[in-house]
Amino acid sequence: MSSELTRSSWTIKDEAVLAELISLMDLNPTDTALLRDLHVHARTAAPQMAQAFYTRLMARSETSEYFVGKPMAALHGTIGDWFVDLFSGTYDVEYARKRLQIGSVHVKIGLPVRYPLAMMDVILEYGQQLVAHSSSPTQALRAFHKVLALDLAIFNQAYEDNQLKHLAELVGGERLARIVLAGITS
Numbered sequence: 001m002s003s004e005l006t007r008s009s010w011t012i013k014d015e016a017v018l019a020e021l022i023s024l025m026d027l028n029p030t031d032t033a034l035l036r037d038l039h040v041h042a043r044t045a046a047p048q049m050a051q052a053f054y055t056r057l058m059a060r061s062e063t064s065e066y067f068v069g070k071p072m073a074a075l076h077g078t079i080g081d082w083f084v085d086l087f088s089g090t091y092d093v094e095y096a097r098k099r100l101q102i103g104s105v106h107v108k109i110g111l112p113v114r115y116p117l118a119m120m121d122v123i124l125e126y127g128q129q130l131v132a133h134s135s136s137p138t139q140a141l142r143a144f145h146k147v148l149a150l151d152l153a154i155f156n157q158a159y160e161d162n163q164l165k166h167l168a169e170l171v172g173g174e175r176l177a178r179i180v181l182a183g184i185t186s
C-alpha cells in the first residue's frame with residue numbers, strides 16, 4: 001500500500017468542510033436576494049410539499065417503517081420548515097451546521113443515504129414551481145439548484161463523516177481509512 005498517497009481535500013475537516021462547500025457553490029448576493037424574495041411563497045407551498053414528500057415515503061414499506069410511532073403532523077411541519085429555510089437568503093456556516101445535524105439524525109436511525117438523496121426530487125419539483133414568482137426566474141432557478149446541491153453535499157457529508165470515523169477507529173487512522181475506501185492496495 002502506498003504510504004505517499006494523500007489528497008489536500010482529505011485535510012479539510014469538520015466546519016472547514018462546510019465553509020468549503022458554501023464557497024464551492026459560488027452564490028452571489030443577487031442569488032441570495034432572489035431566493036429570499038421567494039421565502040413567503042415557500043411558506044405557502046410548504047404544506048403541499050410536505051404532503052407530496054410523505055405520500056411518496058409512505059407508499060413503500062422500506063421507507064414507511066421508519067415512521068412507525070412517529071408524530072407525523074410534527075414531521076410534516078419539520079420538513080416544511082426545512083424547505084422554507086432553503087429560501088432564507090442566508091447560507092453561512094451556521095446554516096450548514098444545522099443541515100449537517102439533520103443529516104446526522106438520519107444516520108442514527110439507520111437510514112440508507114440513497115433515500116434522502118432520492119427524495120431531493122420532491123424538493124426540486126416544488127422549488128422549481130416557486131421560481132415562477134421571481135422577478136428573475138432563470139437566475140432564481142440557478143440559485144435554487146445551488147442551495148439544493150449544497151444540501152445534497154451536506155447530507156452526504158453526514159454519512160461520510162460517520163463512516164470514516166468508524167473505519168478510522170478500526171484501521172487506526174483516517175488517512176488509512178480513506179485509502180482502504182478508495183481500494184488502493186499498492
Ligand code: HEM
Pocket residue numbers: 057062063064066067070078079082101102105106109111115116117119120123
Ligand atoms: C430530502 C430528504 C430529507 C430531508 C430534508 C429530511 C428532513 C428531516 C428533518 C429536518 C428532520 C427533523 C430532524 C431533527 O429532529 O432535528 C427529519 C426527521 C426524520 N426523518 Fe427525515 N428528511 C429526509 C428524508 C427522510 C427519509 C427518506 C426518511 C425515511 C425513509 C426520513 C425519516 C425521518 C425520520 C424517521 C425522522 C424522525 C427522527 C427522530 O426524531 O427519531 N427522512 N427529517
